[in-house]
Amino acid sequence: MYARAWVRVKSVYDEPLWLLVNIGFPLFTSTGMALLYRSAGLASFSGFAILGGIMMAFWGNVLWGMASQFYWDKQVGIFDIYLVSPASITAILVGMSIGGIFSTAPSAVITAILGWLLFTPPIAPSWLAVILVFTITLISLYAVGMLLSSLYLAYGREGEAVNEALSEPVTMLSGLYFPTLGSTSPFPLALQAVISLIPLTIGMDALRRTVFYSEDLGSIASSLAVLTAMTLVLIFSASRALKILEERGRKEGTLSVRLR
Amino acid sequence: MLRKTILQPTNMPIVETQRLRREFQAKKKVITALEDIDLQVEESVVFGLLGPNGAGKTTLIRILSTLLLPTSGKATVAGFDVAKEPEKIRPLINMASGAERAGYDFITARGNLWFFSQLYGVDSSVANRSIETLSAALRLENYLDSKLYTLSTGYRQRLTIARSLINDPRVVFLDEPTIGLDVMTAKSIREFLVSQAKDQKRTIFIATHNMAETEAICDRVAIIDSGRIVACDSPASLKKNFGAPATVMEVSPPLQSLQAISSVRGVKGATSAIDADRGVARLKLIVDDEGAVKAVGAIVESSGSKVLQSWMQEPSLEEVFISLIGRGFAERESEDAN
Numbered sequence: 001m002y003a004r005a006w007v008r009v010k011s012v013y014d015e016p017l018w019l020l021v022n023i024g025f026p027l028f029t030s031t032g033m034a035l036l037y038r039s040a041g042l043a044s045f046s047g048f049a050i051l052g053g054i055m056m057a058f059w060g061n062v063l064w065g066m067a068s069q070f071y072w073d074k075q076v077g078i079f080d081i082y083l084v085s086p087a088s089i090t091a092i093l094v095g096m097s098i099g100g101i102f103s104t105a106p107s108a109v110i111t112a113i114l115g116w117l118l119f120t121p122p123i124a125p126s127w128l129a130v131i132l133v134f135t136i137t138l139i140s141l142y143a144v145g146m147l148l149s150s151l152y153l154a155y156g157r158e159g160e161a162v163n164e165a166l167s168e169p170v171t172m173l174s175g176l177y178f179p180t181l182g183s184t185s186p187f188p189l190a191l192q193a194v195i196s197l198i199p200l201t202i203g204m205d206a207l208r209r210t211v212f213y214s215e216d217l218g219s220i221a222s223s224l225a226v227l228t229a230m231t232l233v234l235i236f237s238a239s240r241a242l243k244i245l246e247e248r249g250r251k252e253g254t255l256s257v258r259l260r
Numbered sequence: 261m262l263r264k265t266i267l268q269p270t271n272m273p274i275v276e277t278q279r280l281r282r283e284f285q286a287k288k289k290v291i292t293a294l295e296d297i298d299l300q301v302e303e304s305v306v307f308g309l310l311g312p313n314g315a316g317k318t319t320l321i322r323i324l325s326t327l328l329l330p331t332s333g334k335a336t337v338a339g340f341d342v343a344k345e346p347e348k349i350r351p352l353i354n355m356a357s358g359a360e361r362a363g364y365d366f367i368t369a370r371g372n373l374w375f376f377s378q379l380y381g382v383d384s385s386v387a388n389r390s391i392e393t394l395s396a397a398l399r400l401e402n403y404l405d406s407k408l409y410t411l412s413t414g415y416r417q418r419l420t421i422a423r424s425l426i427n428d429p430r431v432v433f434l435d436e437p438t439i440g441l442d443v444m445t446a447k448s449i450r451e452f453l454v455s456q457a458k459d460q461k462r463t464i465f466i467a468t469h470n471m472a473e474t475e476a477i478c479d480r481v482a483i484i485d486s487g488r489i490v491a492c493d494s495p496a497s498l499k500k501n502f503g504a505p506a507t508v509m510e511v512s513p514p515l516q517s518l519q520a521i522s523s524v525r526g527v528k529g530a531t532s533a534i535d536a537d538r539g540v541a542r543l544k545l546i547v548d549d550e551g552a553v554k555a556v557g558a559i560v561e562s563s564g565s566k567v568l569q570s571w572m573q574e575p576s577l578e579e580v581f582i583s584l585i586g587r588g589f590a591e592r593e594s595e596d597a598n
Contacts, residue, residue, distance in 0.1 A: 003378035011366040014407075018366075077360025081423075084325050085379035086350040092379075250329045250346075253284055253322075 001095035008065070008099025023107045026057040030111060033177050034119050045178065047121025047212055050111065052176035055204060057107040058141055059171065061100045063163050066145030069096060071152040071160075079153075083246065090239040093149060097142035122212070129210040129217045136227045137203025143234035144199060150241035174200035181205040199230045272339055274431055274463045275301035275324060280333035282319050282487075293319040295487045297333070301465060301480070303430070306457045308478035309467040310577065312589035316487040317467035318357075321433045324465070325355040338430060351380060353431045356424035358439035362416040365409040369400065369419050372408060373426055380427035387426065394422040397452055414445040421449060425456065431463045432456075438473060450477045469589055471577040483581060485592065490584050495577060502583050503575025504528070507553050509543040510535075512566045518591065520559060521545070526552030531578075531588030540568060546582050 012018050030053020034046035070093075073079040082092055116123075152162065171177070173195045179185055180201060181192055195201045206223040209215040217224075248254065280297035283290050294316045301307045309317050322328040323335055326346035334341065340348040363372030370391055377387035395401045398418040403411055411419065417438070424432050437453070438446035454477050456462045468474055474481050475495045482492040491498055521543065522530045529546040543560075547553055557567050573579070582588055587595070 003375045007364055007367055007371070007375050010371060011364060015366055077357055078363070080327060080355070080357075080360070081376065082379065083327055084350060084353065084355045085376075085427075086347065086381070087379040250327065253328055 001091045001098070004092045004095030005099035005102065008096060009102045012103035019106060022057065022061075022104065023110050025060060026053040026107055027111045027114060029053060029056060030115060031118065034115065034121075038119065043119075044122055044212070046115075046119040047123060048175075048178060048208060050115030050119065050121065051207060051211060052204070053111040053115060054108045055137070055141075055200065055207070056171060056176050057104050057111060058101070058138060059174075059176070059200060060167075061104040062141050062145035062148075063167055065100050065103075066093075066096055066142060067148035068152050068160060068163055070149045074153060083249075089242045089246065090146075093146045093238065093242070097145065100142060100145070101138060124212060124214040126210050126214050126216045129215065129220055130207065132217065133203065133206040133210055133220060133224065133227075136224060136231065137200065137207060140199035140203060140227050140231040140234065143231045143238065146238035147234050147241065150238055150245055153242075153245055170198060170200065174198050175204040175208070176200075179205070179208060196226075199227055199234070202227050202230075273300040274303045275299065275307075275335075275337050275465060277320075277324075277335040278333055280320075280323065280335050281331050282316075282323060282328065283331045293487050294323075294330075297487075297489055299482060299489065299492065301463060303463050304457055304461045305479040306454060306464045306466065306477050308474040308481040309465070309484055310469065310471065310474045310481050310581075311467075311484035312469055312592040314593060315469075315484045317469075317484060318435055319487075320484070321355065321435050321465070321467050325353060325433045326350060327355075351427070352429060353433065354424045354427055354429040355433040356420045356435070356437065358417065358420070358434075358436040360420060362411075362419040362423065363408050366407055368405050368407055369395075369411065369415075370404040372419065373422055376423050377426045382427055390426055390428070391422070394425055397455070398422055399448065414441055417441055417445070418449065421452065425462075428460075429462065431465060434464065434466045436468055436470075437466060438468075438470065446473070453477060471581070471589075475577050481577065483577075483584065485581075485585050491580070498577065498580045499575045503577075503580045504546050504583055505575055506573045506579045506582070507545045507547060507570060508573050509545065509553075509556070509560070509570040510540050510568045511543060511560050512568060513539070513541060514563065514565060518587075521556050522586065524552055524555045524559065527556065529582035529586040529588075530556075531582055531591060533590065541565075544573075544578075544582065544588070546579060 012022065030049045033049035033052070037043070037045035037049060070079055073082070082089060155162070173180060175181065180187055180195060182205065185192055187195070202223050206220045209220060277297045277299045280294055281292070282294040283292050297320065309320060311317050319328065323330050323342060324337055326342050326349050329343050336342065337349045338352050342349060363376065367375065373391045374384070374387055377390065391404070395404050398421060400415060400418045400422060403415050408416065421437060424434065438449055441449070450473060453464050457464050466478065478495060480493065481495055481498060482489050484490070491502060493501065518530055518532050521527060526548045527545055528548055531544045533542050535542055545553060545556060560567055578588065585592065
């Protein structure tokens with residue numbers, strides 16, 4: 001687990017260009033949104049955009065660094081090495097997640113610092129709740145990545161297209177740009193109910209409430225409970241899915257074998 | 261190195277298969293990739309699985325390395341069943357393919373080797389010692405701190421070999437380990453593999469279509485064709501029992517159809533190759549009697565070609581294969597493609 005995390009962190013921190021790209025994408029996107037809100041007279045919303053930028057960095061890493069990683073590993077033969085070794089595939093995924101969090105951290109921190117310096121949005125954080133929500137949201141986000149990685153393994157080449165297809169809709173629906181749950185959401189209740197199935201939506205809503213409206217642990221307890229339950233289900237599902245895929249792959253020759 | 265346990269009596273073969281069969285379902289038809297494979301591989305030997313592309317070599321290696329289940333039959337590695345006890349086999353083996361990427365591009369060679377050692381739970385200090393030892397033996401030490409993407413194909417291949425030994429495995433399965441390498445690099449890797457079998461008491465199981473490689477380093481060779489083992493013995497015994505001196509005939513173009521030549525009475529097998537540099541074709545014939553050579557010469561001449569020269573060649577594994585199958589690797593591969 002530690003070794004796989006090390007590979008991920010080392011790959012990014014040793015390549016300054018990658019680091020810059022990782023920082024640049026969420027920073028510029030969220031700054032653009034914040035500027036738009038400010039020019040529209042919605043200064044308080046600029047804070048939402050900065051918060052969205054922070055989580056966007058992690059979401060991008062989940063999609064491009066986590067979900068499709070096993071698919072690429074399979075294409076170049078590294079996944080075979082994992083399967084032949086006694087290491088647990090779930091442990092490798094967890095290591096990849098931890099490495100992903102640490103390698104994305106500079107991007108999130110710089111977006112937070114620059115965003116707040118540039119826009120000074122009004123914040124009133126309830127720190128304990130913020131830290132807890134942030135941590136659980138992050139874990140749930142990477143749990144989604146773990147499940148997606150097994151799905152990409154199953155569906156092969158379509159993985160990249162799925163990444164493209166998921167990227168923008170999830171970014172928009174989960175509230176990375178603007179609130180999508182509650183009274184300020186532009187979406188009808190039915191749609192809000194549907195998008196609540198995305199852990200990031202619940203996490204973003206809870207983060208917004210704790211960072212900007214001082215809501216404490218008590219008032220976001222239900223969100224935390226739902227997020228935690230979702231995370232556990234996702235991790236269990238990912239682990240099961242990988243096990244099933246491995247067994248099916250051994251039986252049918254679909255996971256790693258190239259028929260020659 | 262870290263080999264910890266001997267898990268079985270030593271007189272048992274380290275790799276064994278019994279009536280092993282593997283089928284694949286492909287577009288409404290069943291392809292039999294392996295059929296009735298019976299093999300026994302002793303410890304501390306270099307064992308070669310020799311056959312043309314599509315013969316079933318990779319499928320067999322994947323079954324033995326627990327990546328694929330057999331459709332029927334049984335295979336054991338170190339006494340454990342590949343189908344039922346993969347978790348007991350995996351710590352004892354490793355596998356590498358000449359076609360794989362050696363690791364992660366943005367990590368150094370040393371970092372990659374350390375990472376792969378951790379998949380086997382090797383203690384870091386032991387892993388670091390192994391990295392130094394293996395890289396010195398494979399002449400990789402000057403590149404250990406270079407990132408993978410900066411390494412040439414030859415050094416990546418050396419890294420792949422080092423990676424396959426990082427957990428001190430009892431059995432290493434190598435699929436075309438020297439493919440695409442220059443002659444000198446391939447030679448040094450072969451010498452290294454032989455020393456691993458003899459000095460480290462490791463079993464090296466190589467699947468290859470390189471006959472010279474097989475002949476140079478393998479203690480025993482199984483020749484596989486269309487999913488079946490057609491012969492298995494030491495290279496010397498194979499040549500003695502199945503090989504016959506070949507008659508090599510150099511002819512001017514156009515080359516007569518091989519089918520017509522193969523159908524000549526007394527021709528046991530024939531293969532052809534074009535020497536583009538010299539603008540000639542080279543026919544290799546295994547014949548039962550000298551009269552067949554004359555008959556082939558007559559066919560060649562009658563088709564407008566000319567026999568430029570001919571000579572006898574001592575049997576190699578190539579002649580063994582031609583004797584057994586009637587055709588060479590290239591002809592078998594083009595048959596499969598059609």
